[in-house]
Amino acid sequence: MAPAARSEPIKACHVVAVPYPGRGHVNPMMNLCKLLASSKPDLLITVVLTEEWLGLIGGEEMPPGIRFATIPNVLPSELERAADMPSFVGATQTKMGEPFEQLMGRLAEPIHFIIADTFLFWAIEFGNRRNIPVASLWPMPASVFSLFYHLDLLERNGDHPFDVSERGEERIDYIEGIESIRLIDIPSIAYMKDQRLITLVRRIFINLTKAQYLLISSIYELESRVMEALNLEFSFPIYTFGPAIPYLNLEKVTTLSSNQSLSDDQLIYFDWLNSQPPSSVLYVSLGSFLSVSAEQMDEIGDGLRASGVRFLWVARGEAERLQQRCGEAAGRVVPWCDQLKVLCHPSIGGFWTHGGWNSTMECIFSGKPMICFPIILDQTTIRKHVVEDWKIGVDSKKYLAPGEILRSGKITELVKRFMDADSSERREMVGRAREFRQIIRQAVSEGGSSMTNLASLLNHIVHSACDSS
Numbered sequence: 299m300a301p302a303a304r305s306e307p308i309k310a311c312h313v314v315a316v317p318y319p320g321r322g323h324v325n326p327m328m329n330l331c332k333l334l335a336s337s338k339p340d341l342l343i344t345v346v347l348t349e350e351w352l353g354l355i356g357g358e359e360m361p362p363g364i365r366f367a368t369i370p371n372v373l374p375s376e377l378e379r380a381a382d383m384p385s386f387v388g389a390t391q392t393k394m395g396e397p398f399e400q401l402m403g404r405l406a407e408p409i410h411f412i413i414a415d416t417f418l419f420w421a422i423e424f425g426n427r428r429n430i431p432v433a434s435l436w437p438m439p440a441s442v443f444s445l446f447y448h449l450d451l452l453e454r455n456g457d458h459p460f461d462v463s464e465r466g467e468e469r470i471d472y473i474e475g476i477e478s479i480r481l482i483d484i485p486s487i488a489y490m491k492d493q494r495l496i497t498l499v500r501r502i503f504i505n506l507t508k509a510q511y512l513l514i515s516s517i518y519e520l521e522s523r524v525m526e527a528l529n530l531e532f533s534f535p536i537y538t539f540g541p542a543i544p545y546l547n548l549e550k551v552t553t554l555s556s557n558q559s560l561s562d563d564q565l566i567y568f569d570w571l572n573s574q575p576p577s578s579v580l581y582v583s584l585g586s587f588l589s590v591s592a593e594q595m596d597e598i599g600d601g602l603r604a605s606g607v608r609f610l611w612v613a614r615g616e617a618e619r620l621q622q623r624c625g626e627a628a629g630r631v632v633p634w635c636d637q638l639k640v641l642c643h644p645s646i647g648g649f650w651t652h653g654g655w656n657s658t659m660e661c662i663f664s665g666k667p668m669i670c671f672p673i674i675l676d677q678t679t680i681r682k683h684v685v686e687d688w689k690i691g692v693d694s695k696k697y698l699a700p701g702e703i704l705r706s707g708k709i710t711e712l713v714k715r716f717m718d719a720d721s722s723e724r725r726e727m728v729g730r731a732r733e734f735r736q737i738i739r740q741a742v743s744e745g746g747s748s749m750t751n752l753a754s755l756l757n758h759i760v761h762s763a764c765d766s767s
């Protein structure tokens with residue numbers, strides 16, 4: 299579908315943005331586009347979504363410069379992608395490029411700049427052929443980018459592939475900019491027995507150096523060492539622009555006494571949150587698409603209930619079943635929530651998270667500590683940053699063998715200790731989480747590192763429009 303005709307005057311600069319079709323990728327891309335559009339009102343941004351994603355986000359309020367165009371879904375249901383990730387990632391590499399190119403041919407406006415998710419490496423090839431600058435957007439930490447990029451170095455040192463149950467605790471410290479890291483903390487797909495995913499991920503780096511820019515949804519101050527190393531390694535500009543979370547919308551509903559803009563579903567859980575004591579509720583969510591076994595979910599439910607700690611739990615399709623299992627008195631189980639607003643609510647005292655990068659950034663923005671429960675991908679590395687480097691969270695899987703279920707007894711113990719307002723461990727973690735909140739908020743304040751980088755990116759966009767006219 300080509301974008302609908304607009305009656306507005308043709309804008310001076312036209313950017314095409316194409317996110318990878320997954321929540322953890324679409325969200326940061328959309329947040330970047332909204333920031334660019336609100337800083338430069340004469341920018342036109344065509345966001346290319348799969349049909350399914352247009353259905354999911356097409357109804358959201360957008361700044362005037364943003365419009366959507368669609369290409370077909372890569373698989374019949376993208377929301378099922380967690381069930382067979384290699385097939386899904388593979389399809390994004392082979393089935394999106396052609397319809398994207400056809401769509402570009404139908405656009406009336408000249409394209410001056412492309413922002414494409416790093417996973418969609420074919421967009422770099424397209425931009426190079428058309429002489430259009432491409433910024434590749436990496437929606438995860440810079441450290442994870444570097445670890446994936448340097449897998450060949452691990453291979454040369456005999457550290458990849460490896461058996462995590464034997465060598466997981468061993469550390470490596472030879473990747474420039476990466477602090478000493480246990481092998482178990484490198485992104486888990488690198489050491490899974492099934493190597494299909496890592497093979498697909500490695501493909502995305504082959505043409506990366508042909509991009510003109512690399513955008514990382516992180517904060518320079520959080521990853522300065524790895525950013526310095528990457529800046530020395532690559533010849534193109536690398537910009538951190540995070541946190542790529544919807545902080546611009548926050549003002550609208552953080553005053554929860556005036557609830558007019560909330561939907562009925564939101565009213566229910568915000569009303570409940572409003573009635574809880576400050577910092578007393580544990581927010582629990584394992585992200586937008588990954589699942590753990592029903593047995594593990596039951597253990598989490600039983601552990602939470604027995605802890606006596608109040609909780610708000612996002613359990614997607616299992617919300618009703620788990621609410622019944624836990625009972626209403628213990629906490630609320632909902633299918634979905636407005637996560638950043640929930641995290642910033644004064645009743646929330648911490649976050650039990652799988653440690654997806656967006657969830658982590660949102661939690662740091664809210665200044666709350668975390669319980670890390672990594673499932674796959676970059677979440678193992680993010681746990682390392684949160685627990686070991688930044689000390690703003692605890693590891694729920696500390697003594698767990700890979701693949702082992704975390705039992706309710708351990709969960710109860712962990713949650714009680716984590717939420718205990720009198721514990722010195724919690725007080726220290728909360729203090730540090732507040733310091734990190736300052737760092738991240740500073741980055742997006744006037745003159746902060748992310749704001750400065752966004753201004754540079756906008757300059758490049760404007761120049762590429764001028765150069766081509």
Ligand code: UDX
Pocket residue numbers: 320321322323325437438583584585586587588612633634635636637638653654655656657658660674675676677
């Ligand atoms: C995926 C990967 O799993 C993650 O590791 C990687 O860093 C990014 O891509 P996902 O698992 O969905 O993402 O996790 P995360 O990055 O945390 O993104 C989830 C997004 O969904 C967040 O922006 C969060 O605010 C949003 N969300 C989640 C909601 O808005 N409401 C909810 O109830 C749950």
